[in-house]
Amino acid sequence: MTITRRNVLKGLAAAGAAAGAAAIAEPAQASEGKYHQAPDDVGMLFDSTLCVGCRACQSACKVRNNLPTDSRSTQGGVYDAPLDLNGSTKNIIKLAQDGSAITYMKMQCMHCIDSACISVCMAGALHKVQGGITAYNAATCVGCRYCQIGCPFNVPKFEWSKSLPVVEDPKIVKCELCRHDQRGPACTEVCPRAAVIYGKKADLLAEAKRRVKLNPGKYFQDRVYGETDGGGTNVLYLSPKDVSFAALGLPTLPDEPLAKLSESVQHTTYKWGLAPVAIYAALTVVQLRARKNEDHGQKEEK
Amino acid sequence: MAAHAHERPLGGQILTSGFKFLLALSAVWVALVLVRLVWGLNGPFGNDPLLSVSAQSDGYAWGIWKPLNVVTFTGIAAGAFAVGLVTYGFNKGEYHPLIRSCVMAGAMGYTLGGTSIMIDLGRYWNLWVIFVPQWLNWTSVLLEIALCVLAYTLVLWVEVAPSILEKLETSANPSTAAKAKKILPALRKAMPFIISLAILLPSMHQSSLGGLFMVAHTKTHPYWHTGWLPALFLISCLTMGFGAVVVIENLTTMAWKKKLDQPLLARLSIIPAWLTVAYLVIRIADVFWRFRDPMVQARHAAMGKPLFYGGFFLLELLVFAAAAAMLFSKGVRENRGKLLGAGLLLVFAGALYRFDTYLVAYQPSPGWSYFPTPLEILFSITLGAIGVTVYVLFVKLFPILSGVEATNAPDPVGGKSAASH
Numbered sequence: 001m002t003i004t005r006r007n008v009l010k011g012l013a014a015a016g017a018a019a020g021a022a023a024i025a026e027p028a029q030a031s032e033g034k035y036h037q038a039p040d041d042v043g044m045l046f047d048s049t050l051c052v053g054c055r056a057c058q059s060a061c062k063v064r065n066n067l068p069t070d071s072r073s074t075q076g077g078v079y080d081a082p083l084d085l086n087g088s089t090k091n092i093i094k095l096a097q098d099g100s101a102i103t104y105m106k107m108q109c110m111h112c113i114d115s116a117c118i119s120v121c122m123a124g125a126l127h128k129v130q131g132g133i134t135a136y137n138a139a140t141c142v143g144c145r146y147c148q149i150g151c152p153f154n155v156p157k158f159e160w161s162k163s164l165p166v167v168e169d170p171k172i173v174k175c176e177l178c179r180h181d182q183r184g185p186a187c188t189e190v191c192p193r194a195a196v197i198y199g200k201k202a203d204l205l206a207e208a209k210r211r212v213k214l215n216p217g218k219y220f221q222d223r224v225y226g227e228t229d230g231g232g233t234n235v236l237y238l239s240p241k242d243v244s245f246a247a248l249g250l251p252t253l254p255d256e257p258l259a260k261l262s263e264s265v266q267h268t269t270y271k272w273g274l275a276p277v278a279i280y281a282a283l284t285v286v287q288l289r290a291r292k293n294e295d296h297g298q299k300e301e302k
Numbered sequence: 303m304a305a306h307a308h309e310r311p312l313g314g315q316i317l318t319s320g321f322k323f324l325l326a327l328s329a330v331w332v333a334l335v336l337v338r339l340v341w342g343l344n345g346p347f348g349n350d351p352l353l354s355v356s357a358q359s360d361g362y363a364w365g366i367w368k369p370l371n372v373v374t375f376t377g378i379a380a381g382a383f384a385v386g387l388v389t390y391g392f393n394k395g396e397y398h399p400l401i402r403s404c405v406m407a408g409a410m411g412y413t414l415g416g417t418s419i420m421i422d423l424g425r426y427w428n429l430w431v432i433f434v435p436q437w438l439n440w441t442s443v444l445l446e447i448a449l450c451v452l453a454y455t456l457v458l459w460v461e462v463a464p465s466i467l468e469k470l471e472t473s474a475n476p477s478t479a480a481k482a483k484k485i486l487p488a489l490r491k492a493m494p495f496i497i498s499l500a501i502l503l504p505s506m507h508q509s510s511l512g513g514l515f516m517v518a519h520t521k522t523h524p525y526w527h528t529g530w531l532p533a534l535f536l537i538s539c540l541t542m543g544f545g546a547v548v549v550i551e552n553l554t555t556m557a558w559k560k561k562l563d564q565p566l567l568a569r570l571s572i573i574p575a576w577l578t579v580a581y582l583v584i585r586i587a588d589v590f591w592r593f594r595d596p597m598v599q600a601r602h603a604a605m606g607k608p609l610f611y612g613g614f615f616l617l618e619l620l621v622f623a624a625a626a627a628m629l630f631s632k633g634v635r636e637n638r639g640k641l642l643g644a645g646l647l648l649v650f651a652g653a654l655y656r657f658d659t660y661l662v663a664y665q666p667s668p669g670w671s672y673f674p675t676p677l678e679i680l681f682s683i684t685l686g687a688i689g690v691t692v693y694v695l696f697v698k699l700f701p702i703l704s705g706v707e708a709t710n711a712p713d714p715v716g717g718k719s720a721a722s723h
Contacts, residue, residue, distance in 0.1 A: 084669075086360060116517050122445040123431040123438055140431045143424020146444045148363035150517045154666050157360045158424055160349065163342030165427045170342070249667065251520040252600065261529055262516035263441045269509075269532075270446075280502045283391055287494035290393045 037113050041132030042177065043201040043234030044188060045208050048248065049218065050195035051104040053093055057187035057196060058082075061091040061108075064178055064186035087159035090175040091187050098247035103240050105248045106196055108175035108187070109134060109155045110226065111234035112257070117147035117156055119259030125172070126156075132201065132234050133179050138171045147172060152230060152251050152258055201234050208236050217241060225250050231257035309402050309701040311469065312558050316698055324691040331684035334677060335421055343424065345677070356678040361670025362661075364422075369660035370682045371418035373511050374653045375689070376451070379411025380543030381550065382458060383504040387540075388573065390497050397570060399563065399704035400547055402465055405500075406702050407550055409458035410689040416455050418685060419448075443513045450507035457500050464489060465700040509536040515659055523605050524598045525615045526663035530588045535659075537581045538652045544574035545625070545648025552642045554703055561705035568635035574648055575629035578622050585619070605665055614654075614662050621651040 062069070062080070070082035070089055082089040091108040115134045117126045125141035126134060136156075147156040155174050162170035177198075178185045188198035197204065208224040216222060219238050225245045226233035230253035239248055246252060269275060337345055338355050345355030358365040381404040389397045420426050431437055432448055439445060467489065470482035512535025515522050528534075548567055555562040592598050605611065628634045628644040635641055661672065697703050 084360075118439075119441045120444060120517055121439055122442045122448065123434070138425070140428065140437055141425055142428045142431065143426065144444060145363035145424060146442070146514070148360065149514070149521070149664075152518075152520050154361065158363065160344050160359070161342060163338075163340060165425070170424050246604070251667075252597070252604070253520065254597065258519055259441065259517050261519070262443055262513060265513060265516065265529055265532060266441060266443060266446070276502055276506065279505070280498050283498035283501055284494055286393060287390050287497060290390075290395075291494065294395075 035114060035118070035128040035132070037201070037232065038132060039200075039202065040130075041113075041201040041234055042184075042199065043111060043132070043204055043236065044177075044185065044196055044198050045204040045236045045238070046106045046196045047208075047211065047238045048096075048103045048105060048195070048243070049238065049240045050193045051093070051106065052193055052195075053095065053104040054192065055093050056190045056192060057106065058089075058091055058093055060186040060190040061175075062089070064181055064183075065090055067173075085155060085174075086157050087161070087173050089157075090173060094249070096243055096248045098243040101240065101242035103243045103248075104195075106187070107153075107155075107249060108235070109177075110153050110230075111175075111177065112230055113232040113234065114257035114259065116150040116152060116230075116258040119257075119263060120146045120150040122146070129179065131177070131179070133177045134174075135176050135179060136172055136174060138169070141172060143170065143172075145172075150259070152253060153249075201236075204236055208238055211238060220244060228255045229253045231255065231260075308399050308704045309465070310703070310706040311701050312560070312698045312703060312706055314558075314698060316695065321691070321694060324687050324694070327684045327687035328691055331681065331688060334681045334684065338421060338681075343422070351673065351675060354675045354677065355681070357672055357675045359670065359672065361666040362664070362672035364660065365672060365678060366657075366661070366674045366682060367418050367422050367678070369656045370653075371685055372415040373656045373660065374542075375411045375418075375686070376415045376508070376511075377539050377542035377652050377656065378546040378649060379408040379415070379458075380504060380508060380539040381547040382408030382461075382543070383501065383508070384540045384543030384573075385547055385570075386497060387501050388570070390494075391501055396566065399566070400551070400570075402462075402702045403550060403554065403697070403704070404543075404547055405458060405461045406465075406693060406696055407546070407689075409455070409462050410693050412451065412455040412458055414685050414689050416451055419451075443510050443516070447507045447510045447514070450503050450510070454500070454503035454507065457496060457503060460489075460496055461493075461500060462696075462702075464493075465696075465702050469700045504539070505536060508539040509533065511535050511539075511656075512659065515664075518664070520601065521664055521666050522659070523611050523663040523665065524592065524602045525589060525611055526659045528588050528592060530584055531659070534581060534585060534588075534655070537577055537584070538655050541574045541577050541581065541622075541625070541648050542652030544571065544577075545645040545652070548641055548645030549649060552638070552645070554697065555705075558697075558703075559707045560703060561707065562638065563705060564636065564638055564641070567641060568632075571629050571635050571641060571644070575626050578626035578629070578648070578651075582619065582622055582626070585622075589615075611663070614658050618651070618654050618658055621647060621654060625651050 059080070061067070067090065068088045069080035070086060071078050072081045082092060085092050085107060091106065094105045094107060096103050096105040111132060111134045113132065115126065118128065118134060122142065122144065123140040125137050126147055127137065129135040145158055148158065157173045159170040159173060162168035183189065185198050188196050205224065205227060212219050212222050212224065218241060220241050220243060225237040225239070226235060237245065237248065237250060239245055334355065341355070343356050343358055345353065347353040349357065349359055351357065356365050356367065385397055385400050385404045388394050389401055420429065423429065432445060464486065467482045467486045470478055471486065473479045473482065509532035512531035515527065516529060516531055519527060548571060551562055551567060554560055625644055625647040628640065628647065633640070634644055
């Protein structure tokens with residue numbers, strides 16, 4: 001094939017079309033190096049029907065993770081009362097309302113099997129560790145906060161009030177299942193009603209399904225959130241029948257990982273670097289030929 | 303290359319009152335950067351709607367600095383990409399006179415965009431990690447953008463270099479002149495290889511700037527969330543680029559004694575007209591196609607505020623359509639004022655699409671809202687002022703603009719001593 005201007009155009013158009021087509025086409029396989037669920041993966045099961053909103057898990061989390069208070073003063077007293085997950089709160093109990101029905105919701109990192117935050121992280125600051133835990137390593141984090149955009153659960157938080165390197169060292173803050181501590185997640189240890197339990201993901205899923213089966217009609221949609229949602233999460237949820245998962249703050253997700261679309265577009269467009277190299281070569285040849293013709297024309301004029 | 307002999311430095315006084323004003327604005331930007339570096343991205347008063355350096359929060363982790371300073375500035379800077387693609391990729395040498403001005407604006411736009419990203423990084427001191435191959439995560443769209451934008455900014459300055467070297471050739475210092483005379487021919491020989499990069503790289507990262515939001519399925523309103531984001535951002539960066547060329551040519555002609563080649567701009571401007579049509583066809587067809595999916599309809603319903611989202615979506619389509627309609631008219635293209643209007647509309651349309659995707663369409667979860675603070679907007683304005691400052695300085699000193707009248711710079715390669723009135 002001779003390289004002509006038209007072919008360059010075709011190349012550019014093809015690259016654009018490939019990107020578009022990839023958006024529609026099913027990618028054949030998950031890319032290599034992606035995380036897949038392992039039998040030893042751990043997680044948590046939160047059964048909202050059991051939670052009484054005592055927030056023991058919230059304070060235990062702060063203690064074990066050595067997190068500062070998020071204090072608020074009201075009616076003459078001062079309370080460590082965060083309103084949401086934030087730079088000093090990795091775990092929170094919130095009241096969830098669906099119409100007239102209310103229940104408690106515990107929010108922390110979901111430890112997605114194929115985490116969007118890991119997919120978007122530039123240099124692996126967010127990554128998987130033993131047990132399928134989505135972990136954070138500040139050493140390779142540049143603070144771009146793309147993880148905050150990518151996470152469908154709005155879990156990663158940034159220490160906005162900090163700025164200076166070393167002295168303040170602002171970081172991304174999120175639950176890492178207390179992986180720094182032999183004892184496991186503090187929240188599951190202190191829960192007086194065992195509303196949140198810790199264990200192997202496979203066992204927790206079986207337990208959740210057992211509860212649903214034993215109590216038909218007790219749980220919302222008779223299903224476990226996190227089994228397939230967003231490709232599956234290692235933290236699982238059961239909600240009372242009249243409170244939707246959306247009301248708990250858990251978004252309706254497709255069954256595939258959220259990063260699948262961007263990854264397949266990216267992989268199709270840049271497969272083996274073929275398209276960029278081809279476009280580069282074509283552009284260069286067109287210019288060299290034009291230059292040659294130009295020189296030739298000048299010589300003839302002389 | 304013979305075609306390059308047309309460009310001349312503007313010459314004239316540099317420290318005009320306008321230039322001093324620009325310098326003052328630049329100083330304000332430096333002050334704002336210092337405040338951000340010492341007290342953080344929210345500044346000394348935390349997240350306050352009036353006093354914060356930026357209103358960015360855990361919900362809106364990216365504020366206007368991304369869609370404005372990075373994506374709109376580089377969209378305007380894409381004039382270099384657009385005209386380069388036509389001139390070199392399609393071998394239309396007639397557009398050569400526009401190249402240097404575009405490339406200069408491009409180099410500034412990208413330098414500013416890159417600078418803004420770095421200042422916006424929460425842990426900027428760690429940026430070196432993106433150069434350690436074994437740590438890199440190639441599924442990250444942002445990584446592709448970061449590396450590609452850095453490389454392209456470098457390429458743009460290499461493309462600016464011949465203008466500077468041509469000036470140095472006439473330097474009073476014989477050794478400087480000799481060095482410039484030695485480097486120039488080699489650089490010209492290498493130029494095709496550099497220009498190819500200058501077309502390839504922006505097509506990669508400009509599309510990725512849209513691709514960034516593909517991952518945010520549930521947080522980006524379905525009018526904007528699509529697998530076609532990269533294609534739409536690529537096409538609209540070209541339409542913005544072409545629009546910016548028209549605008550910049552007009553502004554430089556208004557500001558200084560310089561001729562404007564209206565027939566040339568008129569011929570060029572039919573290209574963005576067709577590109578806009580392509581953009582609109584994909585944009586509208588894509589929305590119709592995706593809305594057949596019940597999950598997309600459910601997301602649309604869950605996000606609510608139909609007038610708000612629908613209004614912005616329609617406004618966006620209207621502005622693009624209006625620009626195209628104007629550009630298809632020969633009368634508009636051949637009239638300087640009307641074409642300038644169409645050019646401005648093109649830039650505005652692209653900018654609106656970018657703001658919509660990054661902020662209007664973005665809703666992390668109920669309860670979060672974002673509106674830029676006065677200082678956040680001032681940061682962007684003063685950053686833009688730095689771009690204008692450097693552009694003005696360069697076009698006065700170096701042969702960058704075409705059609706500069708001889709009274710401005712009697713000597714083809716001019717200098718500071720050139721006659722001014």
